[in-house]
Amino acid sequence: MGYALNFNLIWRHFDKLWGGLLLSLELAVISIAVGIVIGLVLAVWYVSAGRVVRATIAAYVEFIRNVPLILLVYLVFYGLPTVVDLAYSAPTSFVLTLSVYSGAYLVEVFRSGLEAVPRGQLDAGKAIGLTPWQRLLHVRLPTMLRITLPALSNTFISLFKDTSIASVISVPELTYGAQWINFNTFRIVEVYLVTTAMYLVTGYALLFALRLVERRFRAAR
Amino acid sequence: MSDATNASSALLDVRDVSKAFGAVEVLRSVSLQVKRGEVVTVIGPSGSGKTTLLRCVNFLESYDSGSIRIDGREVGYREAGTRQRRSERDLAAMRAETGMVFQSFNLFPHLTAAGNIMLGLTKVRGKSQSEARKAAEHWLGRVGLAHKADSLPAELSGGQQQRVGIARAVAMEPKILLLDEITSALDPELVGEVLAVVRSLAEDGMTMLMVTHEMAFARDASSRIVFMADGGVSAVGPPKEILAAETSNERLRTFLARFRASHF
Amino acid sequence: MLSQILYALPFLAQGFAVTLWVSLLVVVLSLIVGVLLGVGLVYGPAPLRWVVRIFSDTIRGIPILVLMFFVYYGLPATGLHLPSFWAAVLALTLFKTAQVVEYVRGAVASIPKGQSEAAMAIGLTFSQRLTSVIFPQAFRRFLPPWINGVTDAVKGSALVSLLGITDLMQAINQVIGRTYEAMPLYILGALIYFAVNYALSLASRRLERRFAFIRE
Ligand SMILES: Nc1ncnc2c1ncn2[C@@H]1O[C@H](COP(=O)(O)OP(=O)(O)OP(=O)(O)O)[C@@H](O)[C@H]1O
Numbered sequence: 001m002g003y004a005l006n007f008n009l010i011w012r013h014f015d016k017l018w019g020g021l022l023l024s025l026e027l028a029v030i031s032i033a034v035g036i037v038i039g040l041v042l043a044v045w046y047v048s049a050g051r052v053v054r055a056t057i058a059a060y061v062e063f064i065r066n067v068p069l070i071l072l073v074y075l076v077f078y079g080l081p082t083v084v085d086l087a088y089s090a091p092t093s094f095v096l097t098l099s100v101y102s103g104a105y106l107v108e109v110f111r112s113g114l115e116a117v118p119r120g121q122l123d124a125g126k127a128i129g130l131t132p133w134q135r136l137l138h139v140r141l142p143t144m145l146r147i148t149l150p151a152l153s154n155t156f157i158s159l160f161k162d163t164s165i166a167s168v169i170s171v172p173e174l175t176y177g178a179q180w181i182n183f184n185t186f187r188i189v190e191v192y193l194v195t196t197a198m199y200l201v202t203g204y205a206l207l208f209a210l211r212l213v214e215r216r217f218r219a220a221r
Numbered sequence: 222m223s224d225a226t227n228a229s230s231a232l233l234d235v236r237d238v239s240k241a242f243g244a245v246e247v248l249r250s251v252s253l254q255v256k257r258g259e260v261v262t263v264i265g266p267s268g269s270g271k272t273t274l275l276r277c278v279n280f281l282e283s284y285d286s287g288s289i290r291i292d293g294r295e296v297g298y299r300e301a302g303t304r305q306r307r308s309e310r311d312l313a314a315m316r317a318e319t320g321m322v323f324q325s326f327n328l329f330p331h332l333t334a335a336g337n338i339m340l341g342l343t344k345v346r347g348k349s350q351s352e353a354r355k356a357a358e359h360w361l362g363r364v365g366l367a368h369k370a371d372s373l374p375a376e377l378s379g380g381q382q383q384r385v386g387i388a389r390a391v392a393m394e395p396k397i398l399l400l401d402e403i404t405s406a407l408d409p410e411l412v413g414e415v416l417a418v419v420r421s422l423a424e425d426g427m428t429m430l431m432v433t434h435e436m437a438f439a440r441d442a443s444s445r446i447v448f449m450a451d452g453g454v455s456a457v458g459p460p461k462e463i464l465a466a467e468t469s470n471e472r473l474r475t476f477l478a479r480f481r482a483s484h485f
Numbered sequence: 486m487l488s489q490i491l492y493a494l495p496f497l498a499q500g501f502a503v504t505l506w507v508s509l510l511v512v513v514l515s516l517i518v519g520v521l522l523g524v525g526l527v528y529g530p531a532p533l534r535w536v537v538r539i540f541s542d543t544i545r546g547i548p549i550l551v552l553m554f555f556v557y558y559g560l561p562a563t564g565l566h567l568p569s570f571w572a573a574v575l576a577l578t579l580f581k582t583a584q585v586v587e588y589v590r591g592a593v594a595s596i597p598k599g600q601s602e603a604a605m606a607i608g609l610t611f612s613q614r615l616t617s618v619i620f621p622q623a624f625r626r627f628l629p630p631w632i633n634g635v636t637d638a639v640k641g642s643a644l645v646s647l648l649g650i651t652d653l654m655q656a657i658n659q660v661i662g663r664t665y666e667a668m669p670l671y672i673l674g675a676l677i678y679f680a681v682n683y684a685l686s687l688a689s690r691r692l693e694r695r696f697a698f699i700r701e
């Protein structure tokens with residue numbers, strides 16, 4: 001059986017894909033921004049805290065890492081509003097989920113980054129009379145950020161791909177757009193070819209750009 | 222067959238071998254013979270092609286022209302002149318005829334000292350496990366490590382590792398042993414134990430081609446010394462002649478002078 | 486509420502069994518194909534290397550969900566009709582295979598060149614070098630990331646619920662559809678996934694230590 005490719009219908013509804021792609025990027029950017037804040041705060045807290053705080057943060061990290069993202073998405077969107085008096089749109093709910101999700105991965109990234117800062121640098125900071133806060137702000141964090149930049153890039157790109165899960169709660173991002181066209185035009189192969197290409201081009205373009213930024217950072221210091 | 226009759230009595234016969242890495246000519250028409258039982262040492266400045274020459278002899282490196290024969294058989298290529306590589310099986314069989322000891326030991330970290338030696342004996346020589354084990358113990362005894370047979374490389378000192386490396390090579394009963402700066406990765410106090418092993422092998426008549434920066438050892442242990450410079454053989458002769466301070470070879474004189482300045 | 490959940494337990498257990506079955510299939514199939522392709526990527530002829538490289542980079546560059554929809558909805562257009570269960574397993578396996586390929590490549594590439602050369606020098610043939618020298622060492626580098634990745638397969642299997650397969654995720658959604666007890670059931674589901682994956686990661690840490698036979 002021959003299947004003749006015909007992209008006409010795809011182009012007619014291309015705004016669904018294009019708008020979806022932009023929304024995917026938006027979801028990923030907001031989530032990583034919030035995730036970085038969560039990750040940084042918890043990582044700094046973790047390395048200086050006592051047993052109880054550490055165990056709590058570790059529990060958060062382990063829990064999130066070991067549960068499917070799709071379940072977390074359902075839990076926050078369908079489950080949470082039944083027990084707390086909250087009302088939010090699907091995109092907000094998803095961003096909330098993905099932020100908490102990326103936060104858990106980034107705590108790990110930042111924590112190991114903080115531990116990788118050479119002792120000598122901290123001692124040098126002490127030697128010139130910096131307070132603990134100044135040492136953190138001017139010595140530890142900058143060095144740690146440089147070490148963790150590649151991992152941050154990778155996390156961002158995988159979050160971008162993870163935004164496709166938002167389609168399960170009808171957030172009109174790229175995968176949702178693809179499904180819409182799939183069900184409404186039945187140009188199945190075409191729509192997934194185009195969607196795949198869009199994910200690939202965007203993902204690798206981001207990767208390329210982020211690697212350039214990383215190189216710039218390394219060269220600058 | 223005429224080739225075989227023409228072949229000199231040399232066990233290793235390197236003729237006009239040239240090799241380039243891209244535009245860089247690393248070996249320029251190198252010729253060199255090693256007779257059975259001889260110990261030939263190659264010296265020369267860094268980058269002169271010593272390592273490359275050794276690696277060509279067991280075809281870890283291919284060469285562009287010329288011929289290398291061991292016991293009258295062309296190494297690597299099907300016939301002199303053609304650049305047709307031997308089959309993978311043939312190459313493996315040829316390589317088993319030459320032993321090689323590496324600067325960085327290259328012991329197999331997942332195998333014990335005895336396991337390192339037994340691997341080639343069982344897989345290549347087709348010996349049974351128990352025969353191979355016996356041979357491994359014998360050779361470990363020869364290098365003074367009988368008690369370390371079941372140690373992993375990570376549990377051995379550098380000098381001990383290198384002695385296992387030597388045992389692994391000679392246990393295959395190669396026709397010729399190639400040694401490339403085998404002591405230069407070692408702490409100075411460990412060099413002696415390794416050189417002592419090499420010396421005793423030489424006394425037993427093992428044919429060797431080695432690269433070393435240990436001039437005193439080269440002088441005492443070698444039948445002949447080859448001085449390489451810029452990818453070519455610049456001088457060959459008995460140790461006394463080559464290492465004499467008043468040699469007429471300008472480059473050799475500079476090399477030795479510089480060498481003495483930095484080593485003594 | 487509690488009685489409703491207790492009543493649903495056998496149904497959830499069935500779903501859980503499907504989750505484990507899908508995960509197991511994906512893990513085993515991707516291991517076999519991934520190791521073969523990974524070795525091809527390192528040692529194969531140039532055309533094979535390109536094919537595997539493109540396969541791996543493409544698969545890893547798109548969301549699993551898109552890959553799954555593509556396989557599930559797209560395959561029939563090519564004339565191949567797979568039951569949804571096998572379409573889902575195929576998609577997840579493709580995804581996992583690309584990961585395994587990278588683990589294999591990384592593991593083999595981490596073995597110093599001197600190991601191959603030493604093996605050549607004692608006269609081992611190519612296949613002997615692989616089986617006696619390279620693989621035993623690469624295995625130990627391959628194991629930790631691979632076992633860590635097994636939890637990805639278990640988590641990824643939850644996506645098959647979107648193709649109407651009654652795995653644990655789908656069973657939970659169905660029970661919620663009948664009982665409207667969303668929060669307790671999602672939490673129960675999360676705890677089950679957590680228990681499985683956490684146990685796997687503990688096991689992996691133990692295995693890692695067991696195979697750390699080379700001190701560095
Ligand atoms: N794989 C390679 N690719 C490109 N160039 C190479 C390669 N191996 C060696 N060379 C070059 O060939 C030349 C000879 O190298 P070789 O290692 O044979 O020298 P050597 O005499 O052993 O030096 P050393 O005393 O430092 O060990 C050097 O200029 C080196 O940079």
Ligand SMILES: [Mg+2]
Nearest residue numbers: 271272273402
């Ligand atoms: Mg060298």
